[in-house]
Amino acid sequence: MQRLNRTLAALAFSLGALWAGGHGQWSYHGATGPSHWGDLDPNFLMCKIGSNQSPVNLHRFIQAQLPRLKVVYRGNAMEVLNDGHSVKVTTIGSNEIVVDGIPFNLVQFHFHTPSEHTLQGRSFPMEAHFVHQSPSGELLVVALFFEEGHYNKALEKILNDLDGHVGVKSHLKEMFNPGELFPRKLDYYRYSGSLTTPPCSEGVRWIVLKERVEASQDQIQRFQEVMGENNRPTQPLKARTILE
Numbered sequence: 001m002q003r004l005n006r007t008l009a010a011l012a013f014s015l016g017a018l019w020a021g022g023h024g025q026w027s028y029h030g031a032t033g034p035s036h037w038g039d040l041d042p043n044f045l046m047c048k049i050g051s052n053q054s055p056v057n058l059h060r061f062i063q064a065q066l067p068r069l070k071v072v073y074r075g076n077a078m079e080v081l082n083d084g085h086s087v088k089v090t091t092i093g094s095n096e097i098v099v100d101g102i103p104f105n106l107v108q109f110h111f112h113t114p115s116e117h118t119l120q121g122r123s124f125p126m127e128a129h130f131v132h133q134s135p136s137g138e139l140l141v142v143a144l145f146f147e148e149g150h151y152n153k154a155l156e157k158i159l160n161d162l163d164g165h166v167g168v169k170s171h172l173k174e175m176f177n178p179g180e181l182f183p184r185k186l187d188y189y190r191y192s193g194s195l196t197t198p199p200c201s202e203g204v205r206w207i208v209l210k211e212r213v214e215a216s217q218d219q220i221q222r223f224q225e226v227m228g229e230n231n232r233p234t235q236p237l238k239a240r241t242i243l244e
């Protein structure tokens with residue numbers, strides 16, 4: 001009995017450490033929130049000392065002849081889960097964007113409520129990040145703003161199968177092409193930034209779509225209920241400019 005008690009105590013301790021901010025655990029609030037990320041783990045140092053961090057307030061635009069964004073998505077959204085920081089959807093198949101002559105394939109997309117980027121100081125109720133990776137491991141993220149408005153059919157295919165519990169993965173009953181979430185026009189802003197979550201690695205190509213899409217108040221609220229507020233505050237632009 002005593003041995004069982006010891007085992008249970010050890011288990012409770014390790015679970016407690018895991019959930020209550022053990023080594024490298026981070027969150028959006030309090031002692032493990034964004035202003036402390038850089039101190040939580042040596043691997044998170046860039047969160048504190050980086051000079052090209054994301055998200056940013058989009059302003060100080062430079063007119064550039066940005067090439068048309070070519071999105072060739074042929075695969076599908078496959079599984080959805082609440083990973084404890086965001087609602088994340090994994091994808092399969094070839095979902096490619098070519099930027100700077102480099103092919104980037106979509107790995108996953110996820111959501112933030114409210115938006116992480118702001119547009120000339122304006123925040124939006126939700127933002128999606130489509131995370132792409134090149135064969136050599138470089139990252140490109142396409143950001144999409146959501147405004148409150150009409151019911152969004154593609155989003156509902158995610159919400160239908162979303163189990164709010166952390167770590168519970170669900171297969172989408174109705175798999176769909178992730179491009180269904182995109183707006184008609186693909187004009188964009190571009191800048192160089194970082195992951196908006198630890199380890200805040202830099203060298204990330206950011207494409208922020210100018211055209212916003214809509215979701216109903218109820219849909220946005222359902223995402224928010226699962227994720228809470230999961231937006232890192234905007235970071236200083238420093239020497240950077242935003243191309244448009």
Ligand SMILES: [Zn+2]
Nearest residue numbers: 110112129196
């Ligand atoms: Zn994100």
